[in-house]
Amino acid sequence: MNMSRLPVISNKRVLTTSSSSSENGQDLGPAQKKIRKDPEPVKPHAAATIIGGRRPPVAATRAPISRPVKGMGAATVAAAPSRGVLKQSIASTAPKGGNMKLTAAPTATKGGGGGGGGGATKRHAWDLKGKVSDMESKVRNYQTKFQSVNQENEVLKGTMVDMKKSLQRQKIQISEYEEELQALSGVRDELEKVSSEKSGIEREFSNLDGKYKVMETLRDSQETELQTLKMKLSVQESTLARQQVTLRDTDEEVRSLRDTVVQQKDELHAGEMERRQLHNAIQELKGNIRVFCRVRPLVEGGLSKHIQLPTSDTKAITLAKTEESHTGKTADTQKNYNFNFDRVFGPQASQQEVFEEISLLVQSALDGYNVCCFAYGQTGSGKTFTMEGAEFDESRGVIPRAVKQIFRAAEKLGAQGWEFTFTASFVEIYNESLRDLLYTGKASKRPEHEIRKSTSNEVTITNLTYEKVSNEDQVLGLIMLANQNRSTAQTTQNDRSSRSHSVFQLDIEGVNVGRDVKCKSTLCLVDLAGSERLLKSQSQGERFKEMTAINGSLSNLGIVITALANKESYVPYRNSKLTYLLQSCLGGNSKTLMFVNIAPESDSFGETLNSLRFASKVNDCVIGTASANRK
Numbered sequence: 001m002n003m004s005r006l007p008v009i010s011n012k013r014v015l016t017t018s019s020s021s022s023e024n025g026q027d028l029g030p031a032q033k034k035i036r037k038d039p040e041p042v043k044p045h046a047a048a049t050i051i052g053g054r055r056p057p058v059a060a061t062r063a064p065i066s067r068p069v070k071g072m073g074a075a076t077v078a079a080a081p082s083r084g085v086l087k088q089s090i091a092s093t094a095p096k097g098g099n100m101k102l103t104a105a106p107t108a109t110k111g112g113g114g115g116g117g118g119g120a121t122k123r124h125a126w127d128l129k130g131k132v133s134d135m136e137s138k139v140r141n142y143q144t145k146f147q148s149v150n151q152e153n154e155v156l157k158g159t160m161v162d163m164k165k166s167l168q169r170q171k172i173q174i175s176e177y178e179e180e181l182q183a184l185s186g187v188r189d190e191l192e193k194v195s196s197e198k199s200g201i202e203r204e205f206s207n208l209d210g211k212y213k214v215m216e217t218l219r220d221s222q223e224t225e226l227q228t229l230k231m232k233l234s235v236q237e238s239t240l241a242r243q244q245v246t247l248r249d250t251d252e253e254v255r256s257l258r259d260t261v262v263q264q265k266d267e268l269h270a271g272e273m274e275r276r277q278l279h280n281a282i283q284e285l286k287g288n289i290r291v292f293c294r295v296r297p298l299v300e301g302g303l304s305k306h307i308q309l310p311t312s313d314t315k316a317i318t319l320a321k322t323e324e325s326h327t328g329k330t331a332d333t334q335k336n337y338n339f340n341f342d343r344v345f346g347p348q349a350s351q352q353e354v355f356e357e358i359s360l361l362v363q364s365a366l367d368g369y370n371v372c373c374f375a376y377g378q379t380g381s382g383k384t385f386t387m388e389g390a391e392f393d394e395s396r397g398v399i400p401r402a403v404k405q406i407f408r409a410a411e412k413l414g415a416q417g418w419e420f421t422f423t424a425s426f427v428e429i430y431n432e433s434l435r436d437l438l439y440t441g442k443a444s445k446r447p448e449h450e451i452r453k454s455t456s457n458e459v460t461i462t463n464l465t466y467e468k469v470s471n472e473d474q475v476l477g478l479i480m481l482a483n484q485n486r487s488t489a490q491t492t493q494n495d496r497s498s499r500s501h502s503v504f505q506l507d508i509e510g511v512n513v514g515r516d517v518k519c520k521s522t523l524c525l526v527d528l529a530g531s532e533r534l535l536k537s538q539s540q541g542e543r544f545k546e547m548t549a550i551n552g553s554l555s556n557l558g559i560v561i562t563a564l565a566n567k568e569s570y571v572p573y574r575n576s577k578l579t580y581l582l583q584s585c586l587g588g589n590s591k592t593l594m595f596v597n598i599a600p601e602s603d604s605f606g607e608t609l610n611s612l613r614f615a616s617k618v619n620d621c622v623i624g625t626a627s628a629n630r631k
């Protein structure tokens, strides 16, 4: 019944202590945490603080012993070492020790050491037995406490062992955790690496995304462009289709045009042949030998009175000679010498005008006719000017113009299937000896030349330079070379060129393979030596010899032409080198043109008259019908 007076420990504290003393260690979680935080034994005053709510003086731990127990006896016990365990012990043993409390309370009231039972009565001094009994009771009480404390100690020791084990386990676990943490730090590094890689990839992705957008834009623009191109393509395809149709039509047209061309070529060839025939017929009607007279202008310009050129007639020339009266009583008499030629050119006639008249003859040379053109007249009458002319285009003479015309005509005939080869030679006849004007070797090694005639009546000169030419410039170059050679000889023999004949020959060979036609001809252009009479020159010695040779060759030229005109059986070609060389160009198979050049000076009257008489004789000749050298 006194149980209510025993010190009561709050359930909370008991439960806390009880749970901390759990032996199995399973539910030691909170207890362990408390132990880890405060592993030291609880000091007595701390217990007092907990229980009493304030910190009592140290002596107060003993005070309850000397005071009557009013529920604080247990607090005194609890102030002993291992208070926490003791509380538990008290709590756990409380039901068993009900009697201890009963006996302790009276003891406490007396001596304060026994504790326990409140309400004990005070023994009388004589009641020794009773006192002994109390003492014994106290002793038992203490023994019981002692045992209880021992038990508690044992329990605590066990608990300590468990706690140590637990601590050990926790240490192991901690080290495991640390290892795990260590391992996790590697993972963290890796995670950081992965994270940085991720951010790198993200940046790259962002870049790629940007690029992708650019590509998308590009693709869009290209798609637009593609669409445009497709449209253009379709337009072009339709254009192509139209053009293919046009092409087919054009092909048809080309085929028909080709047929037309072939047909027209045939017609052209036939026309060409007809033209040649007609051309030749015209030349024959004009005469195969024609004479043109050309009057050189006076040095001061104009014309002398003794030469009269009727303006209405381009073929007539009159030489008028005024003869003074011998007595002086009669009037002077005038004697006129009238001449007619194929054409008379006055002093104003240009080189072009002159050439136009002979260009038809030059054309004949390409048609396969031998053509010979020579200039006759006294020295200084204008022979060289007519045949060669000067350097400038408008003053170029017959030879360069004829060459130009021949090459141009040959080029045109090339379109009709004609192919031509040209061979040029330039020879000088001086004192009846031949000299190669295209010779380029040493002067000391100049070869001798002879005129040869083949069985086919072809005339050639031995050791002469025959130069193949294919254009006008090449020929002009050869003419320059010939002039150099002539001027070299000129320095050694004064005025030699006037006293020599120069003969330029262009051999022409044409072939038209498609038509199986060939032609061969020679264009012969001759600048004769001055035709002065022997008497006037009153030459002697070498000069006499020269004049004899010149006069001989020129008079033989007249004889040959007359013999040809008279169709005599014998033509004395070989009487002079000149006529021998010109044989093929003067015969019946040729067309001949003679220029008679006139000096206008009055003191040349006699020579002029002689020249005109000679030319007139030639003009009266009709050489047999020419025939083209065609196969």
Ligand SMILES: Nc1ncnc2c1ncn2[C@@H]1O[C@H](COP(=O)(O)OP(=O)(O)OP(=O)(O)O)[C@@H](O)[C@H]1O
Pocket (backbone or CB within 6 Å): 295, 296, 297, 347, 377, 378, 379, 380, 381, 382, 383, 384, 385, 386, 497, 498, 499, 528, 529, 530, 597
């Ligand atoms: N139709 C012309 N118009 C202008 N000048 C001319 C004409 N004919 C000749 N001449 C000039 O007269 C001069 C003599 O002419 P050219 O040398 O041609 O005579 P040639 O008869 O050839 O003399 P040679 O027999 O000495 O060679 C030259 O200066 C020449 O330029």
